[in-house]
Amino acid sequence: MAIRPAxxxxxxxxxxxxxxxxxxxALTLGKHAPIFGALCLPPGAWALAEGDLLLALVLLAPxxxxxxxxxxVRSRPLPxxxxxxxxxxxxALVFLIAALLTTPAFVTLGMPPIDxxxxxxxxxxxTGLTVAQEAESWPFAGHVLRGWMQWCGGLVIATAVLALLxxxxxxxxxxxxxxxxxxxxxxxxxxxxxxxxxxxxALTLVMVLLTMLVIPDWREALVLTLAAISTAGFSPxxxxxxxxxxxxxxxxxxxxxxxxxxxxxxxxxGQGRHREAWKLxxxxxxxxxxxxxxxxxxxxxxxTSQDRELTLYAHALNLISGLTTAGFxxxxxxxxxxxxxxxxxxxxxxxxxxxxxxxxxxxxxxVCIGAVVHAVQHVRLTEHAIAPLRHGGRxxxxxxxxxLLALVLxxxxxxxxxxxxxVAHGYPPLPAxxxxxxxxxxxxxxxGAVGADMPGDLKxxxxxxxxxxxxxxxAVLALLxxxxxxxxx
Numbered sequence: 001m002a003i004r005p006a007x008x009x010x011x012x013x014x015x016x017x018x019x020x021x022x023x024x025x026a027l028t029l030g031k032h033a034p035i036f037g038a039l040c041l042p043p044g045a046w047a048l049a050e051g052d053l054l055l056a057l058v059l060l061a062p063x064x065x066x067x068x069x070x071x072x073v074r075s076r077p078l079p080x081x082x083x084x085x086x087x088x089x090x091x092a093l094v095f096l097i098a099a100l101l102t103t104p105a106f107v108t109l110g111m112p113p114i115d116x117x118x119x120x121x122x123x124x125x126x127t128g129l130t131v132a133q134e135a136e137s138w139p140f141a142g143h144v145l146r147g148w149m150q151w152c153g154g155l156v157i158a159t160a161v162l163a164l165l166x167x168x169x170x171x172x173x174x175x176x177x178x179x180x181x182x183x184x185x186x187x188x189x190x191x192x193x194x195x196x197x198x199x200x201x202a203l204t205l206v207m208v209l210l211t212m213l214v215i216p217d218w219r220e221a222l223v224l225t226l227a228a229i230s231t232a233g234f235s236p237x238x239x240x241x242x243x244x245x246x247x248x249x250x251x252x253x254x255x256x257x258x259x260x261x262x263x264x265x266x267x268x269x270g271q272g273r274h275r276e277a278w279k280l281x282x283x284x285x286x287x288x289x290x291x292x293x294x295x296x297x298x299x300x301x302x303x304t305s306q307d308r309e310l311t312l313y314a315h316a317l318n319l320i321s322g323l324t325t326a327g328f329x330x331x332x333x334x335x336x337x338x339x340x341x342x343x344x345x346x347x348x349x350x351x352x353x354x355x356x357x358x359x360x361x362x363x364x365x366x367v368c369i370g371a372v373v374h375a376v377q378h379v380r381l382t383e384h385a386i387a388p389l390r391h392g393g394r395x396x397x398x399x400x401x402x403x404l405l406a407l408v409l410x411x412x413x414x415x416x417x418x419x420x421x422x423v424a425h426g427y428p429p430l431p432a433x434x435x436x437x438x439x440x441x442x443x444x445x446x447x448g449a450v451g452a453d454m455p456g457d458l459k460x461x462x463x464x465x466x467x468x469x470x471x472x473x474x475a476v477l478a479l480l481x482x483x484x485x486x487x488x489x
Contacts, residue, residue: 020086020484028082028090030073033066035094036101039124040066042148043105047141055141058104085484088475095153095467098124102149109142110134114456121463123149125470126356128233128327128444129435131452131459136238140219143236147223153470154230154356155200155263199266204229207255215248228255231357233327233444240329246313249330253317256326260351261286282352285362286324293323293346300338318445319343325350325358327444333434340447344434347443358442358469360411364404367396410473414465415440421461422449439465 044059099120106116115131122129123146135142207229211221220236227234235241241249258266261282268277277283297319298312310318314330321328323346333343350359371389388395415436422432431447438445439462450462468476478484 018083018085019486020083020089020478022485024079024082025086025089025093027073027076027078028086029093029097030069030076031078032090032094033070033073035066036098037063037066039098039149039152040101040105043141043145046144047139050139050141052139052141055105055108055139058108059102059145062101085478089479089484092467092471092475092479095124095470098149098153099467102145105142105145106132109138114459115452118459118463119146120149121466122444123232123234124153125442125466126150126153126227126230126232126358127439127442127466127470128227129439129446129450129462129466130234130444131450131454133452136236140236143219143223143234146234147226150230150232150234151204151226154232154259155196195267195270196263199263199270200229202270203258203266207251207258211248211251211255214251215244224252225255228252228326228328229259229356231256231259231324231326231351231355232442233321233329235328239331241317242314242329242331249314249317252328253320253324253326256321256324256328257286257290259326260324260355260357262352262354263356264354281366282354282363285352285366289346289349289362290320290323293342294319297339297342297346300342304338315339319346322347322443322445323350325441325443327438329445333445333447337430340430340434343445344437347437347441347445350441350443360408360441364407367400367404370396371401407472407474410477411440414468414473418461418465421458425455425458435462436465440469442466442469 040059040062044056044063047053047059048056099117102120102123103113103116106119107113109116109132111119111132118129118131121127128150132138204225208222208225211225212218215221215224223234223236233240237243241252244252262280265277265280265282268274268280294316298315301312301315310331317328317330318333319342322343325347333340348359349362349365351357351362353361353363367389389401390396415433418439419429419433419436422436423429427449431449434445434447435449437443439450454462
């Protein structure tokens with residue numbers, strides 16, 4: 001049998017593939033340098049007001065640096081042919097650079113360098129997994145830093161600011177269309193980006209004011225809401241939400257639910273287009289998912305629980321927190337098999353597309369369920385009948401199906417690798433799997449596998465998983481693959 005050359009296995013599309021241009025990416029990053037100033041300025045100013053000069057210095061230094069970089073490249077125009085791959089790589093690098101720039105602040109707060117980098121990645125990716133051991137002893141500026149990072153990572157960096165900073169033209173449209181998590185319909189134009197940023201800010205302000213009514217310390221209400229709207233889970237208290245009043249816990253989780261709904265719904269509501277907001281289906285998907293998951297989860301808790309430490313209300317809040325990928329907890333994560341499995345599946349799928357939530361997204365689950373129904377019905381059709389798979393009343397394109405299959409395959413592949421890394425270090429399989437899904441879906445709930453005592457290499461693996469999960473894999477893979485930078489010979 002003849003041995004076929006390696007070129008036989010190459011895709012025929014390789015001849016028309018483009019490669020990333022490092023100079024263009026560097027210039028695009030320079031154009032977006034103000035993002036890093038906006039990320040570090042509020043917590044830096046808070047630290048200065050508290051009199052913590054060292055923390056203020058390490059936070060305000062990136063503000064000055066970003067300003068210098070922006071001035072240096074401000075007059076240099078971006079090429080009109082900014083490529084989609086370059087836009088994706090830029091967004092991935094923005095998240096990574098943001099984590100690197102804020103790492104010294106966490107070192108200043110007393111964390112070892114690897115732990116500080118882990119905490120920074122967890123913050124900017126809106127995950128909420130933590131390895132901080134004495135966070136309650138931090139100056140409050142440290143909690144403002146974590147909450148503000150999560151709020152920025154929820155939307156502002158990924159879509160709105162990227163589209164707003166650049167001048168009008170094709171590069172801005174290209175960056176605005178980067179489909180990290182919000183979807184083309186809500187990030188394709190500068191005007192929509194402004195609307196999103198306005199709605200995101202207004203929703204945050206309203207929930208901050210409401211949360212202040214039920215949480216006496218206004219500072220804690222502020223940072224909790226910043227984290228909750230971005231469906232993240234950092235809390236200024238070591239026990240997360242457990243020591244707050246039931247009403248305070250419920251208000252924070254309500255913010256998480258709002259964050260798990262497509263922000264386009266709130267844009268339409270603000271415009272008085274209530275019928276269009278309802279037709280999007282995001283509200284229905286999130287509420288139905290919460291209702292079904294709650295019924296099954298609480299039934300499992302009632303039938304298998306041997307520990308009555310938490311009330312059913314607390315269990316319900318934990319489940320909603322996991323499904324919205326927020327990661328707040330009202331007590332220890334329930335460790336019985338059936339209930340833990342249900343919580344794990346809720347974390348796996350997460351909130352809806354167009355929201356700040358992580359996970360594979362409920363809208364994609366809806367497509368998968370529709371595909372199963374379509375496959376069963378297809379065998380009953382006549383030979384020449386045409387009945388495409390539909391979602392939201394519109395046909396699902398082949399490209400969308402291929403992207404969905406690729407995303408699911410990549411997700412489970414990386415989940416298997418990270419889970420194996422946990423088990424190789426001697427962690428019990430089930431808690432290791434739970435924390436693996438928590439990292440990849442940017443949830444933040446933990447059964448105890450993730451902690452300060454993790455080996456350094458495992459901390460870096462989990463940090464990488466959080467970065468992957470926030471960017472939905474493709475952007476990071478494009479950045480790391482050698483073929484993205486060089487043409488195949």
